[in-house]
Amino acid sequence: MSRVLVLASKEFKSYFNSWLAYVFIACFVTVSMLAHFYWGEFFGTGRADISPFFRSLPLTLLILVPGLTMRQWARESEMGSIELLMTLPAQGWQLVLGKFLGTLGLVAVALLCTAGIPLTAAWLGDLDWGPVLAGYLAALLLGGAYVALGLFASSWFREQFLALIGSAALCSLFGLMSWPKVLGWASNISETAVSVLGFVGFYGRFEAIQRGVIDFRDVAWYLSITALFLFFNVCRLHLRRLA
Amino acid sequence: MIEVQSISKRYGSFLAVRDLSFSVSRGEIIGLVGPNGAGKTTTMKIITGYLVPNDGRVLIDGGDVALDPVKAQERIGYLPESNPIYPEMSVQDYLLWMGKMRGLKGSRLVERLSYAVKACDIEGRLTSTVRTLSKGLRQRVGIAQAILHDPDILILDEPTSGLDPNQIIEIRDLIRDLGRDKTVILSTHILSEVEETCSRALMIVGGTLAVDDRIDHLLGDRTLHFRVAKAGDDTAELLRAVEGVEEVRPLDAAKDTRRFLVVPKDGIDLAPALFHLAVERGWELLELSPARRSLEDVFREATVSGGVAS
Numbered sequence: 001m002s003r004v005l006v007l008a009s010k011e012f013k014s015y016f017n018s019w020l021a022y023v024f025i026a027c028f029v030t031v032s033m034l035a036h037f038y039w040g041e042f043f044g045t046g047r048a049d050i051s052p053f054f055r056s057l058p059l060t061l062l063i064l065v066p067g068l069t070m071r072q073w074a075r076e077s078e079m080g081s082i083e084l085l086m087t088l089p090a091q092g093w094q095l096v097l098g099k100f101l102g103t104l105g106l107v108a109v110a111l112l113c114t115a116g117i118p119l120t121a122a123w124l125g126d127l128d129w130g131p132v133l134a135g136y137l138a139a140l141l142l143g144g145a146y147v148a149l150g151l152f153a154s155s156w157f158r159e160q161f162l163a164l165i166g167s168a169a170l171c172s173l174f175g176l177m178s179w180p181k182v183l184g185w186a187s188n189i190s191e192t193a194v195s196v197l198g199f200v201g202f203y204g205r206f207e208a209i210q211r212g213v214i215d216f217r218d219v220a221w222y223l224s225i226t227a228l229f230l231f232f233n234v235c236r237l238h239l240r241r242l243a
Numbered sequence: 244m245i246e247v248q249s250i251s252k253r254y255g256s257f258l259a260v261r262d263l264s265f266s267v268s269r270g271e272i273i274g275l276v277g278p279n280g281a282g283k284t285t286t287m288k289i290i291t292g293y294l295v296p297n298d299g300r301v302l303i304d305g306g307d308v309a310l311d312p313v314k315a316q317e318r319i320g321y322l323p324e325s326n327p328i329y330p331e332m333s334v335q336d337y338l339l340w341m342g343k344m345r346g347l348k349g350s351r352l353v354e355r356l357s358y359a360v361k362a363c364d365i366e367g368r369l370t371s372t373v374r375t376l377s378k379g380l381r382q383r384v385g386i387a388q389a390i391l392h393d394p395d396i397l398i399l400d401e402p403t404s405g406l407d408p409n410q411i412i413e414i415r416d417l418i419r420d421l422g423r424d425k426t427v428i429l430s431t432h433i434l435s436e437v438e439e440t441c442s443r444a445l446m447i448v449g450g451t452l453a454v455d456d457r458i459d460h461l462l463g464d465r466t467l468h469f470r471v472a473k474a475g476d477d478t479a480e481l482l483r484a485v486e487g488v489e490e491v492r493p494l495d496a497a498k499d500t501r502r503f504l505v506v507p508k509d510g511i512d513l514a515p516a517l518f519h520l521a522v523e524r525g526w527e528l529l530e531l532s533p534a535r536r537s538l539e540d541v542f543r544e545a546t547v548s549g550g551v552a553s
Contacts, residue, residue: 006343017331081327087291089317
């Protein structure tokens, strides 16, 4: 386990070494504030309601997380440092988990930096903190799932730009599958399609948790997708040795 | 200690290594030489467990590397050919991180770090960012990383590339020093390096082993140059008849003189016998000297003919 943490903290720090972390956090906070105060017309509603912010999170994470994961495995392949990494006395799962936690750590920091939004709401009015905490939990679970998907996609590419496209495509597939618009189109085809998309996709489950309804099945679904793609990533590393 | 048992590695339709076998015992320094693309780097990648061979296996003290890479990797220090180091890290952060990933911690980590840094002469550049280092410095950081955890086995892919002549000598001395109690496999293009550093040379040509011999054998310590005047056409036959002669190779023949390379059977000194033969036959002995072949000659013979050099 200590190797996992050593790798995770190195990955976390190296985001900050390359300024990527600052840009990521700045974009994340800016988009969230715009979504909340400007497009969400927070001041117009006259209520201490921060649901515009949470409604924007699935899209913000979907756009920004692939920018973090693209540099992981693809960059190691590009630089050749994957050779050193894979000849360290570490199991494949330790490497994958280390990279996952390092990246998720940065997502968590970015989420923490948006704390100004609920704090403003609490200062102006009477904010119900239960749904806020649930919303952050949902965002972290969703972020984790995107990181796992993005890392897996990144492991198939040698160039970071292709890894970005690959990560974004895979994350969008899961992220947008149960978007209300998509479900609307699917309802023209069949009811089964709607229920399958609604089950597999991330959006509906995020909605539920963010409203404060923490259903064990929703949490378990995010965790399973995350674990599944981390496992695929480990398999991918083993496949590399055979290539 | 290391047993490479008939490994083959295929990249798509290209067979990079075919049926390669050799073994290395503790304390040996092996020089892996051969033309570009001969399979040296692939062989090293297989020994370190980075690649799994399509056929055959590598055993380290009896354990199959492909089945339990981590067990082997704990004992191996590896410098890959491309010497990849994260450009945004400082030298010290990088080495500390590598040490921790290899399970070093506390005072042992500090102790090993200061040893490696001193041995590779990079003490003055610990706080430099890797991006700003010259190629030679980067190479020395790569070597420091490989010896950091005091491994039994060192696999160094072109360790002296990018170094200036003084640094090359320092790194060679370091490798020789490490080779006293460690097993070292290094690859290089500089054949004189193998002559000076290694105890044994493995020459790989076209993915197979062309030469596997001790350096002193390869260089033919006791092979003689023999040049006489006033000798007949049967000189070569007469030389071959001398006891202890393995092989006689006619070299250039000038107007009156004939020159031969005389290879003895294992370790025999032929000089007295050749001298007596010359006296007996009334030849004028012009030269009787040790013929140190260079490794370049061996290399050329093995690569041009594709056959096995003597």
